[in-house]
Every structure is written in C-alpha cells, then in structure tokens.
Amino acid sequence: MGPRWSEDELVIGEYNDAIHAEVLDDLQVGEHGYKYRILDGLVVPPYVTPSRYRLSRSIETRPGDLCYVSYPKSGSTWLSYVVVLMVHGGEQPEARTLRSCLHWVESSWTYPRSKSDLDALPSPRIFKSHMPYRMALGGDPAKTPCRYIYIARNPKDVAVSYYFFERDKSWSGHYSGSWEHWLQIFLDGKVQRGDWFEHVLSWWRNSSAKNILFLKYEDLVRDSSTSVLARIAKHLGFDLSEAVLESIKQKVAFDEMRQNEFSNMHEIVEFDGFFRKGKIGSWKDQFTPAQSDMFDRVYAERMKGSGLEFDFE
Ligand code: A3P
Numbered sequence: 001m002g003p004r005w006s007e008d009e010l011v012i013g014e015y016n017d018a019i020h021a022e023v024l025d026d027l028q029v030g031e032h033g034y035k036y037r038i039l040d041g042l043v044v045p046p047y048v049t050p051s052r053y054r055l056s057r058s059i060e061t062r063p064g065d066l067c068y069v070s071y072p073k074s075g076s077t078w079l080s081y082v083v084v085l086m087v088h089g090g091e092q093p094e095a096r097t098l099r100s101c102l103h104w105v106e107s108s109w110t111y112p113r114s115k116s117d118l119d120a121l122p123s124p125r126i127f128k129s130h131m132p133y134r135m136a137l138g139g140d141p142a143k144t145p146c147r148y149i150y151i152a153r154n155p156k157d158v159a160v161s162y163y164f165f166e167r168d169k170s171w172s173g174h175y176s177g178s179w180e181h182w183l184q185i186f187l188d189g190k191v192q193r194g195d196w197f198e199h200v201l202s203w204w205r206n207s208s209a210k211n212i213l214f215l216k217y218e219d220l221v222r223d224s225s226t227s228v229l230a231r232i233a234k235h236l237g238f239d240l241s242e243a244v245l246e247s248i249k250q251k252v253a254f255d256e257m258r259q260n261e262f263s264n265m266h267e268i269v270e271f272d273g274f275f276r277k278g279k280i281g282s283w284k285d286q287f288t289p290a291q292s293d294m295f296d297r298v299y300a301e302r303m304k305g306s307g308l309e310f311d312f313e
Contacts, residue, residue, distance in 0.1 A: 012109075012110050012267055012268040012269065013269055014170040014269060014270060015046070015047060015109050015169075015170040015171035015270075016170070017035075017046060019109075020046065020047040020049075020108045020109040021037075021046040021047060021049065021108070022049035022050070022051060022052075022108055023037075023049060023050060026038070027046050029173055030185070030190065031177060031181065031185075032175050032176045032177035032181065033172075033173040033174050033175055033176055034166075034172055034173055034175045034177065034185070034191075035171070035172060035173030035175075036191075036192050039053055039135075040053075040134075040135055042131075042132065042135060042193070042194045043189070043190060043191065043192055043193065043194045044192055044193065044194075045107075045171050045172075045192040045193075046171065047107050047108045047109035047110075047171060048106050048107060048108075049108045052105060052106050052107060052108050053106050053135070055105055055106075055115060056105035056106040056129065056131075056137045056138075057135070057136075057137070057138070057139060058139075059105060059118065059127075059137055059138045060138070061125075061127075061137075061138040061144045061145055061146035062123060062125075062145060062146075063123075063145040064123035064124040064125075064145075065123065065124060065125050065127065065138075065145065065146040065147070066083060066087075066124050066125070066126050066127065066146065066147050066148075066149075066236055067126075067127040067128070067129060067136075067137055067138065067141075067146050067147070067148045067149075068080055068083055068126070068127075068128060068129075068148070068149045068150075068151065069128075069129045069130070069131065069136065069137075069148060069149070069150045069151075069203065070130060070150065070151045070152065070153075071130065071152065071153075071158060071193055071196055071199045071200060072130055072158070072162055072165070072192070072193055073153070073157075073158050073161035073162045073165055074151050074152055074153035074158055074217055075151050075153055075217035075220065076128065076130070076151055077098070077257075077263075077265070077274070078217075078220070078252060078257065078278075079149065079151050079215070079220075079232075080098060080102055080126070080128060081098055081251070081252050081257060081263050082229065082232060082248060082252050083126055083149070083232070083236070084098060084101045084102070084126060085248045085251060085252070086232065086233055086236060086238050086240065086248065087101075087124055087126065087236075087238075089240070089244065090240065090244035090245075090247050090248050090251075092251065092260075092262055095262075096262070097261075097262060097263075097265075097267055098262055098263045098265075099111060099265070099267075101126060102126050102127070102128050103118060103121070103125060103126065103127050103128065104127070104128040104129070105118065105127060105129070105137055106129060106130070106131065106137070109171070110268060111128070127146075130193050131193075132193075132194070132198060132199045132202040132203070133202035133203050133205075133206050134202060136148070141206065141209065141211065141212060142206055142209035142211065142212065144211070145211070146211065147211050147213075147235060147236055147237070148211060148212045148213070149212075149213045149215060149232065149235065149236075150203040150204075150207065150212065150213070150214050150215065151215045151216070151217060151220075152200045152203070152204070152214070152215070152216055152217065152308075152310075153216065153217035153218065153310070154217075154218060154280070154283075154310035154311060154312045155196045155197075155200075155295075155299065155310070156283035156287065156292070156295060156312055157217075157279075157280065157281070157282060157283050157312075158196060159182070159183060159186045159196075159283070159295075160282060160283045160285075160286045160287075161276060161277075161282075162182075162186065162191065163179055163182045163183075163186075163286075164273060164276055165273075165274075166182075166191070166192070167182075169270050170270060171270075172192070179286060180291075183287075183291060183295075187295070187298055197302040197303070200308070201303075201306055201308070204306065204308050205306075213231065213232065213235040215228070215231075215232070216310065216311075217280075218280050218310065218311040221278075221279070221280055222280075222311075226242065226245035226246055226248075226249055229245045229248055229249060230245055233245065254275065254278035257275065258275035280311060280312070280313060281312060281313040283312070284313070
C-alpha cells in the first residue's frame with residue numbers, strides 16, 4: 001500500500017493552533033506574540049507536537065533511509081532537492097512538489113504522515129528534521145542504519161534569514177518584534193529550535209560517525225565544481241557520473257529552484273519570500289557595526305575549542 005496523503009493536502013494554508021498544535025495547554029506566547037512550546041527543554045514551534053516528536057524518535061530506520069537535518073534557515077530545502085534528485089538519478093521525480101517526496105515526522109503541519117504511512121513507504125525514505133542531536137529522528141543517529149546529513153550555516157546569515165522567515169507569520173504568532181529584539185532572543189536561544197550554538201555543535205561533535213556527514217552551506221555555495229555534491233552522493237551510497245552531478249548542480253541553482261513549481265514552495269501560502277537572497281554575507285545589510293561586534297564576541301566565546309569555523313563573507 002502506498003502513502004495515503006492526498007493531492008489536496010499538498011496545498012498548505014496558514015498554520016492554525018486548533019488544527020496543528022494538538023496540545024494547547026503548553027503553548028507559550030513570548031514577547032511580541034512569539035509562539036512556541038518547550039519539548040525536552042528545547043524551544044520548538046507549536047506544530048512540533050509531543051506525539052509527532054515521540055513518533056519521530058521512535059522510527060526504526062532501515063538501511064537505505066536518509067535524513068537531512070539542520071537548524072532552521074541553513075539551506076535545508078536546497079539540500080533536500082539535491083538528495084531527492086540523487087535518489088532519482090539526477091531527474092526531477094514525477095511528484096507534484098518537493099515536499100511530497102520528504103517526510104518531516106516531527107511536524108504536524110505541512111507534512112503530516114502517520115506511522116503506517118511511514119512504514120508503508122518504499123526505500124529509500126527521505127526524512128527531514130530540525131532537531132539537535134540528542135532529539136534526532138530515529139534515536140541515537142550514530143547507532144542507526146540511517147544516513148544523516150547535517151547542514152550548518154554561519155549564524156549571522158541564519159539569524160537574518162530566520163528573522164524574515166518568522167516575522168509576521170502564523171506559526172510564529174505573527175511575531176512583531178524588531179530586528180534588534182530578534183537578534184537578542186536568537187542569541188538567548190529563545191527562538192524556535194533553541195540555541196544555534198548548542199544545535200550545531202551537538203551534531204558537529206558527533207560527526208565522526210560514519211553515517212553522519214556534516215556540511216556547510218558556504219561550502220555548497222562556493223563549490224565551483226561538483227566536489228561537494230560528489231561527497232554527498234558518496235555518503236548516500238550513490239554512484240553518479242560527473243555529467244549527472246553537473247545536471248543536479250544546475251537544477252538546484254538558486255534561480256532555478258525559485259522558478260521551478262516543483263521546488264519553490266509556492267503551495268504554502270506564507271512562503272512568498274522563501275527564496276530570499278541565497279548568499280553568503282547578506283547579514284551585512286542588517287547588522288549594525290555594534291551588533292556585529294557584539295555577535296562576534298559571543299561567537300568567539302561559544303565556539304572556542306570546537307574546531308568548527310564558518311565563512312561569514
Ligand atoms: P536567505 O534567507 O539568506 O536567502 P532553509 O531551507 O533551511 O529554510 O534555508 C533557507 C535559506 O536557504 C534562505 O536563505 C534561502 O534563500 C536559501 N536557499 C534556498 N535555496 C537555495 C539555493 N538553491 N541556493 C542557495 N541558497 C538557497
């Protein structure tokens with residue numbers, strides 16, 4: 001039996017607490033209307049419900065399963081298209097949307113799948129998650145047969161991209177704070193998905209496991225050849241020719257993805273500005289020099305000794 005979600009389900013309206021939050025008692029509203037709940041100590045969006053989270057943790061992944069993971073706004077949609085194309089030998093699949101090829105188990109909104117839907121799916125199943133390592137889909141990633149890819153991006157660009165993504169959106173309670181306020185709650189780990197440093201470093205510290213590939217958005221942007229794509233293909237166990245990798249590279253280019261109805265998320269009503277800039281260093285249009293200095297100090301302190309570095313421009 002195949003998956004049971006209908007084509008109608010693929011058109012996504014506004015997030016709605018009554019429909020998507022499941023448990024309303026523990027929903028919290030922070031300053032400027034910012035909505036969230038806390039699961040296992042992590043700030044998460046209201047549509048990450050306790051039961052979806054339990055399902056995500058309890059999935060028994062099988063060999064061939066793939067899971068891409070990130071902190072929000074780190075290039076995960078881009079990576080998802082790369083993975084979907086690789087699974088299909090470099091060709092866009094028959095499905096109507098990229099989302100319908102992916103399984104975001106922790107979310108009750110935009111990708112709902114039941115346990116029996118998930119069990120019935122043929123391999124390879126492609127899972128999406130925005131969880132830190134300790135809350136990963138499928139249990140302790142290093143002990144599972146699933147292949148994980150974590151994509152991370154420099155946190156100044158993440159903070160800016162995330163601000164525009166959350167501003168006045170239904171799932172964020174129509175957050176109305178200023179950039180300055182956002183930057184503060186971002187650094188305090190009070191935004192949905194919590195503290196960027198903890199999230200990224202949790203995967204970084206576990207990235208020597210052979211089924212985990214740690215990627216950086218900036219490396220993908222900078223790759224003038226197809227070497228990063230080749231690393232991804234190798235990690236996922238796909239033997240793809242240089243010509244196929246080259247065709248994938250062209251299909252996932254920012255402007256191509258933005259124009260392609262399959263990949264541009266047009267079916268989600270509030271995702272108009274999703275393909276915003278797609279650059280390294282657009283934080284410079286947003287941070288004041290004082291904010292940048294302050295951020296650099298926090299960054300130096302929090303990343304000290306991690307061995308992980310990012311390009312900010
Ligand atoms: P900006 O807001 O800086 O433009 P995610 O998919 O994890 O939510 O990340 C979204 C960010 O990735 C956005 O960043 C978006 O523009 C960027 N992005 C999406 N597709 C991209 C692509 N094909 N190439 C480069 N950046 C892309």
